[in-house]
Amino acid sequence: xxxxxxxxxxxxxxxxxxxxxxxxxxxxxxxxxxxxxxxxxxxxxxxxxxxxxxxxxxxxxxxxxxxxxxxxxxxxxxxxxxxxxxxxxxxxxxxxxxxxxxxxxxxxxxxxxxxxxxxxxxxxxxxxxxxxxxxxxxxxxxxxxxxxxxxxxxxxxxxxxxxxxxxxxxxxxxxxxxxxxxxxxxxxxxxxxxxxxxxxxxxxxxxxxxxxxxxxxxxxxxxxxxxxxxxxxxxxxxxxxxxxxxxxxxxxxxxxxxxxxxxxxxxxxxxxxxxxxxxxxxxxxxxxxxxxxxxxxxxxxxxxxxxxxxxxxxxxxxxxxxxxxxxxxxxxxxxxxxxxxxxxxxxxxxxxxxxxxxxxxxxxxxxxxxxxxxxxxxxxxxxxxxxxxxxxxxxxxxxxxxxxxxxxxxxxxxxxxxxxxxxxxxxxxxxxxxxxxxxxxxxxxxxxxxxxxxxxxxxxxxxxxxxxxxxxxxxxxxxxx
Amino acid sequence: xxxxxxxxxxxxxxxxxxxxxxxxxxxxxxxxxxxxxxxxxxxxxxxxxxxxxxxxxxxxxxxxxxxxxxxxxxxxxxxxxxxxxxxxxxxxxxxxxxxxxxxxxxxxxxxxxxxxxxxxxxxxxxxxxxxxxxxxxxxxxxxxxxxxxxxxxxxxxxxxxxxxxxxxxxxxxxxxxxxxxxxxxxxxxxxxxxxxxxxxxxxxxxxxxxxxxxxxxxxxxxxxxxxxxxxxxxxxxxxxxxxxxxxxxxxxxxxxxxxxxxxxxxxxxxxxxxxxxxxxxxxxxxxxxxxxxxxxxxxxxxxxxxxxxxxxxxxxxxxxxxxxxxxxxxxxxxxxxxxxxxxxxxxxxxxxxxxxxxxxxxxxxxxxxxxxxxxxxxxxxxxxxxxxxxxxxxxxxxxxxxxxxxxxxxxxxxxxxxxxxxxxxxxxxxxxxxxxxxxxxxx
Numbered sequence: 001x002x003x004x005x006x007x008x009x010x011x012x013x014x015x016x017x018x019x020x021x022x023x024x025x026x027x028x029x030x031x032x033x034x035x036x037x038x039x040x041x042x043x044x045x046x047x048x049x050x051x052x053x054x055x056x057x058x059x060x061x062x063x064x065x066x067x068x069x070x071x072x073x074x075x076x077x078x079x080x081x082x083x084x085x086x087x088x089x090x091x092x093x094x095x096x097x098x099x100x101x102x103x104x105x106x107x108x109x110x111x112x113x114x115x116x117x118x119x120x121x122x123x124x125x126x127x128x129x130x131x132x133x134x135x136x137x138x139x140x141x142x143x144x145x146x147x148x149x150x151x152x153x154x155x156x157x158x159x160x161x162x163x164x165x166x167x168x169x170x171x172x173x174x175x176x177x178x179x180x181x182x183x184x185x186x187x188x189x190x191x192x193x194x195x196x197x198x199x200x201x202x203x204x205x206x207x208x209x210x211x212x213x214x215x216x217x218x219x220x221x222x223x224x225x226x227x228x229x230x231x232x233x234x235x236x237x238x239x240x241x242x243x244x245x246x247x248x249x250x251x252x253x254x255x256x257x258x259x260x261x262x263x264x265x266x267x268x269x270x271x272x273x274x275x276x277x278x279x280x281x282x283x284x285x286x287x288x289x290x291x292x293x294x295x296x297x298x299x300x301x302x303x304x305x306x307x308x309x310x311x312x313x314x315x316x317x318x319x320x321x322x323x324x325x326x327x328x329x330x331x332x333x334x335x336x337x338x339x340x341x342x343x344x345x346x347x348x349x350x351x352x353x354x355x356x357x358x359x360x361x362x363x364x365x366x367x368x369x370x371x372x373x374x375x376x377x378x379x380x381x382x383x384x385x386x387x388x389x390x391x392x393x394x395x396x397x398x399x400x401x402x403x404x405x406x407x408x409x410x411x412x413x414x415x416x417x418x419x420x421x422x423x424x425x426x427x428x429x430x431x432x433x434x435x436x437x438x439x440x441x442x443x444x445x446x447x448x449x450x451x452x453x454x455x456x457x458x459x460x461x462x463x464x465x466x467x468x469x470x471x472x473x474x475x476x477x478x479x480x481x
Numbered sequence: 482x483x484x485x486x487x488x489x490x491x492x493x494x495x496x497x498x499x500x501x502x503x504x505x506x507x508x509x510x511x512x513x514x515x516x517x518x519x520x521x522x523x524x525x526x527x528x529x530x531x532x533x534x535x536x537x538x539x540x541x542x543x544x545x546x547x548x549x550x551x552x553x554x555x556x557x558x559x560x561x562x563x564x565x566x567x568x569x570x571x572x573x574x575x576x577x578x579x580x581x582x583x584x585x586x587x588x589x590x591x592x593x594x595x596x597x598x599x600x601x602x603x604x605x606x607x608x609x610x611x612x613x614x615x616x617x618x619x620x621x622x623x624x625x626x627x628x629x630x631x632x633x634x635x636x637x638x639x640x641x642x643x644x645x646x647x648x649x650x651x652x653x654x655x656x657x658x659x660x661x662x663x664x665x666x667x668x669x670x671x672x673x674x675x676x677x678x679x680x681x682x683x684x685x686x687x688x689x690x691x692x693x694x695x696x697x698x699x700x701x702x703x704x705x706x707x708x709x710x711x712x713x714x715x716x717x718x719x720x721x722x723x724x725x726x727x728x729x730x731x732x733x734x735x736x737x738x739x740x741x742x743x744x745x746x747x748x749x750x751x752x753x754x755x756x757x758x759x760x761x762x763x764x765x766x767x768x769x770x771x772x773x774x775x776x777x778x779x780x781x782x783x784x785x786x787x788x789x790x791x792x793x794x795x796x797x798x799x800x801x802x803x804x805x806x807x808x809x810x811x812x813x814x815x816x817x818x819x820x821x822x823x824x825x826x827x828x829x830x831x832x833x834x835x836x837x838x839x840x841x842x843x844x845x846x847x848x849x850x851x852x853x854x855x856x857x858x859x860x861x862x863x864x865x866x867x868x869x870x871x872x873x874x875x876x877x878x879x880x881x882x883x884x885x886x887x888x889x890x891x892x893x894x895x896x897x898x899x900x901x902x903x904x905x906x907x908x909x910x911x912x913x914x915x916x917x918x919x920x921x922x923x924x
Contacts, residue, residue, distance in 0.1 A: 070542070145550070376863075380840060395855035408846040408863055413837035416866040423852050423859040 009225045015441070029086035035059065038186055045155045045189075048162055051169075058175035058185030065179045071342040072403060073311050075168075075284065083249060140204065149233075150195040151206055154222055157193035164195055168226055172319070174294045180251040181288040184220045188253070191221035196231040196262075205461050209237040210252075218249040225255070227262035229295065234265040238463055239272055239308070245281045247310060252287045260295030260322065267460050269294040269468050271308040274475075279338025279367075282310025289316035290346075293325035293354075301328040302345065303459045305468040307475040310339060315373065317346035320382075321352035322420045324396050327356040330456040332468075334475050335368035335400070344374035344391075344405075347381040349415070358389035361453050364400035365476060371403040378415040385415040393423040394452060396445065396476070446473050449459045497536050499552040503669075504532065508522060508633065510559060517611060523622040527634035534628045535872040543627075546813045546845045547755070547784060552727070557669035557699055559636060560587035564664045564694070570594045573658055573691045578906040579817045580687075581655045583643070588672030588702070590641040601649030601682075614710050615642060619707075620675060626759065629701040629729040630689040637673040637703075644677045645712075651684040654904050659702075661726055663694030672702040678712040678740075685715040687907055692726045701729040708740040710764060715743045717902055721923070722751035724779075731757045738764025738793075745901055746785065747911055748775040749918050754783045760798070761790040762824075773802035774898040776918060777810035777842075784813040791820040794854075800831040803898055805891060807838035816861070817849040824841075824854045836868060836894060888919040 029040055038059055042052040067078070144151050150161060158165050175185035192208045210221060227233055241252075252270060256264050266289075275282025285308075291300035302316040312335075318327030329345040347356035356376065364370040372391045393402035404421045426448050434444035449472060450457075457465050493824055497503045507528050511521060536552060537544035558908060563586045576580055581602055584594040610616045624631055636846070661670055678684060692698060708714050722728055728751055737741055746756055760769050769789065777783040789798045798818070806812045818829045835844045848861040868890055876886035895915050902908045918921050 218915060222588075262653070393850075393852070395852070398822070398855045400855070401851070401853045404848075404850040404861070406846075406848060407865070408865065410835070410837065410845075410865040411841075411843040413840055413842060413867045415837075416864075418862075418864045419846075419848070420862040421848070421850060421860060423850055423857065424853040425857070 016467050019125070027088050028084045031084055031086065032081045033059075033085055033187065033237055034205065035085070037085050040470055041189060042472050044086065044088075045158070045274045047158055050162075050166055051158060052243065054170065055186050056271060058182050059187075061176055062179065062182035062186055065182055067179050071313050071373070072369065072405075073313060073340040073342050075311055078249060078284070080183075085218060085220070086189055088189075095181055097200065099335040102398040104111075139286070144202075147203070148197040149200060149202055150193065152193055154191045154224060155189075157224075161193075161195070164226065165193070165224070168224055168253075168255065168257055169222075172257060172290045173253050173288050178288060180286045181253050184222060184251050184253045187218075188220045188222040191223045191252070192225075193223075194225040194233060194235065196227045196233045198228045199230040201231065202233040205234050205236055207236040207238070210237065218248075218251065221252045223254040224251070225264055225338075226257045227259060227264050227265070227298075229259045231259075231263040232263045234461060235267070236461060237266070237268045239270055247282060247284055249284045250286070250309075254287070254289040254316075256291035256300055258291065258298035258300050258325075259292050261297045262295065263299040263301075264302045265293070266303070266305075266316070268302075268304040269460075269471065270304065270306045270312070271440045275310040275337065277337050279310070282339070283308065285309035285312045287314040287316065289314060290319065291317065291327070292319045293322050293327060293351075295325075296351075297324045298322050299326040299328070301330075301459070303330045303456065304332070304343075305316070305456070305460070305471065306331065306333040306341060306343060307471045312339075312341040314343050314344050315345055317348070318356065319348045321350045322354045323351040325351055326354070327362070329356075329358045330459045331360045332363070332453040332456045332472070333360070333370055333372075334363040334472060335365065335370045336475055337366040337368060339366075339368040341369070342371045342373055344372045346375040347377070347387060349376075349385040349387070351382060353384040353386075355386045356388075358387070358391070359455055360391040361456055362391070362393040362402055363396065363449060363452070363476075364393065364402045365396040367399045369401040371405060372421075373405040375407040375409070376417055376419070378412050378417060380409045380411045382412050383414050385412060387415075387417045389419040391419075391421040391431055392452070393421070394449070395423065395425045446476060449476060484790060490507055490632075495532065497553055499536055499555065500531065502556055503528075503632065503636070506559060510636065515531065519608075520622075524635050527624055527631045530624050530631045531628055531635055532629070537628060543786070546674040546811070547782075555667055555697055555699070558666045560589070560662070560668055560670050561665055562639065563587065563589075563591070564662055565591065565594065565660060567594065570658070570660070570691060573660070573689070575656065575906065575910065578654065578656075578904070580653050581651070582658060583641075583655065584658045584660065585641070585672055585773045586660050587668065587670045588637065588659070588700070589639050597759070598653055599651045601646050602651055602655065602684075603646065604646040605644070606640075607640040608644045610640070619677065627731060630703050630731045632702045633671040633673060633701045633731070636669070637671045640673045640675055642675045642677070645679060645682040645684045647679040648681045649679075650682065655684060655686045657686060657688040659688065659690045659700075661692045661698045662702055663689065663692060663696035663698040663725065665694070665696070667697045668699075670698060670700040672700060674702075674704045676704065676714075678706070678708045678714045680709040681711045682709070683713045685717075685904060687719070687904065688715040689719050689720055690728070692723050695725070697725045697727070699727040699729075702731065704730070706732065706733045706734045706742075708734065708736045708742055710737045711739045712737075713741040715903060715915065716800075717745045717904070717907060718744070719914075720748040720751055720754060721914065722754065724752040726751070728754045730755065732759065734758075734760040734769075736760060736762050736764070736767040736769065739766045740764070741768045741903070743770045744772065746771075746773045747898065748773075748777075748783050749922060750776070750781070750915060751783060752779075752781055754781075755786070756784070757786045757788075759788040759790065762793045762796045765793050765795040767793070767796045769796075769798040770901070771798075771800040771802070772898045772901045774895055775802075775804040775812055776895070776915070777804065777812045778807040778838075779810060780808065781810045782812075783810070785815070786813075787816045789816075789818045789829060791818070791824045791829060792829065794823065795827045796824070798829045801898065802833045804833075804835045804844065805838060805894065806835060806844050809839070809841040811843045811845070813845045814863075815847045815849070817851065818859060818861070820852040820854050820857050820859065822853040825856040827854060827857040827859065829857070829859045831862040831866075833861075834894075835865040836891070837865060838867070888916070891919055892916055
């Protein structure tokens, strides 16, 4: 109950508490997308030749592609020439210590509750903070270096570990993969790079915090995580943006590679600005996330709590190539007001005895549309593959929609695939039961939603789980009654 | 390929030989068909749409798992003179079942071979239905998004109207016997049937398909069923087709308040079968059951698309499709449930279970829920797997050999659907056919 009171307290706060704008001087590239902009971004980052060539190849490929329209989302056409593809805090140089960081930036992250400062060391999370297009600070670097773990902005990794970047960049999500992946490959500005060497268990959660600050900008970050043989890493990602009337584009690419016996756990709490009650503004979140279980017995686990963004369009996927590899997907997607979400996963079973598990919980409120779209593909050689999927949808209010589009493709007789989905509203009996015990309807709904999402939230690291619970409550505000 | 000008004045590029073949025949067909003006106009529009749409490709969501390029190797004629005789028809009639038998040769109703014993059953051809105003009052010709239904619209020779009058209960089952004649040449057949079950009426229909002749045939049928308030309609379709027939079947059902519709689609054999089954509720408290069973083997392709449109509140739908896929066969199940805004208190359930028997067999399942109302209970489930080792072992440890044990388990799997058929003779017959299929003796 005590926690419940906290939730109510939070409910009383403003609806999107991350909607502030920081007055940091920005350096912007001119609007528009052409070869010059790509050369400009590449030059800004002082990138090696192979990367510029790769970007240009991606750009030329992108020019030939058409924007996809199969998802169950509607939005006015995006003018790709009306976006700044590069925005960075001015006078930006890589800081040696946090003391040198612009106090405005630190304040921004303080408001967001991100433990950038040294005294927050006790929180035990190593953070890489990305503001608009560039990484501003990475903490705990030395400690990680002792273990041989590389955790740095990808722009830095390009210089310090070009061989790793060249080998793995685009190996899971090639620039030909889809429209937004091609766009990202051409213009990505920064993101996180993680390499965990053989047999190392990363002792702390690695975390990146993404923040869009400047207006009329797009954010195109790229994350690359490589877990070498027998290693383990847990990675967290959080994101927020200011409240603006315009729609801003976020097209990220995340690539995970797990070698033999390695495990990667990737958690996201996505809270980009969802737009206001009339559906004005908000982030278009078009993200490609894919993990490759390259080696035997490897494991990749995606956990996501999606509460933000005007439009979410993402399918964190696992390619289960190594024998006995495991893929997991746990998702809570909550949409309110005019939000639209088309999200789910793909589990591609290639190796023998590969296993996958999908648990997706959708909650729709207001006038929102929430779709689960997932693919389970068992290839001919995936003997003994096993999949279980469960996709539940909860409807709060009669103006919203909840949809399920699972694709099940099985080409191996020894595979066992199970899929189940349900859609319903919260039963009046349960609400009545709780009302009877003195719990208000709003509290009762929060309680039931938490219970409903628990299976997914339990998979989040603890600090994140608390945050995610609060987010769910805040996002639900005004949807009851 | 060639740009072709048809009488609508629009020039369109034709990309496939399959469509080109029909385009070459269309103008002549329309001239000699001697149909009333309104029908001719509708046909011209329908064909214009066919030219616009072309044959679907796997890039289209509705045809994601289907490659229709094979259609281009055929050169279909339109249905010519019938070669049917009494002896042939007799072979295809259920022995020991007292039933009304409606015989269709290449989609055209053959009164001379048909047996009608229930008086409340009224059958009319298109010209009759036009002259007595039934078409104008009850039926509107509309184009749809499905290209084969539009192809049917362009080339149907006749429409058979079957009416079950108000309050009538048809005592004996009605057997629709569709005969596809490939005796003369490669033939395309476009059966079009309109079944109207009027208020408070009841009937049980069973449709079977028979192929005669050696030439390849293609059928693209449309069956429209209107079930009025408080009426009940049972529809059993058994599909056992030879390798030289290509089957596209579209069934559109409209159900008014408090009506009940049971559909059982039982597919045992067929090289290429595509069934589209759609139900739309146009009144409250209606109830629908879809049961389906498919057994795909050899290199067969069996595709079932179902669509349940809950456009009104308080309706109930339940769907069970089960399938066995062996050899190098592919089966597709795509079941969609749509609950429209304000269709509150909807209960909709769907389940699809598959057994794969070989490493080259493929099942593609896509159960969909699209829901816009909150006070609903909807669920779907889909599974795929092989026979349970433990169950096999249990039987084998009791002295049953592998073959028999396997067949016993598969028979039990299919029996769930067969037992939904409420005509005992048909139930027994299908059980026997299914079992002979299991031991490889299906003719």
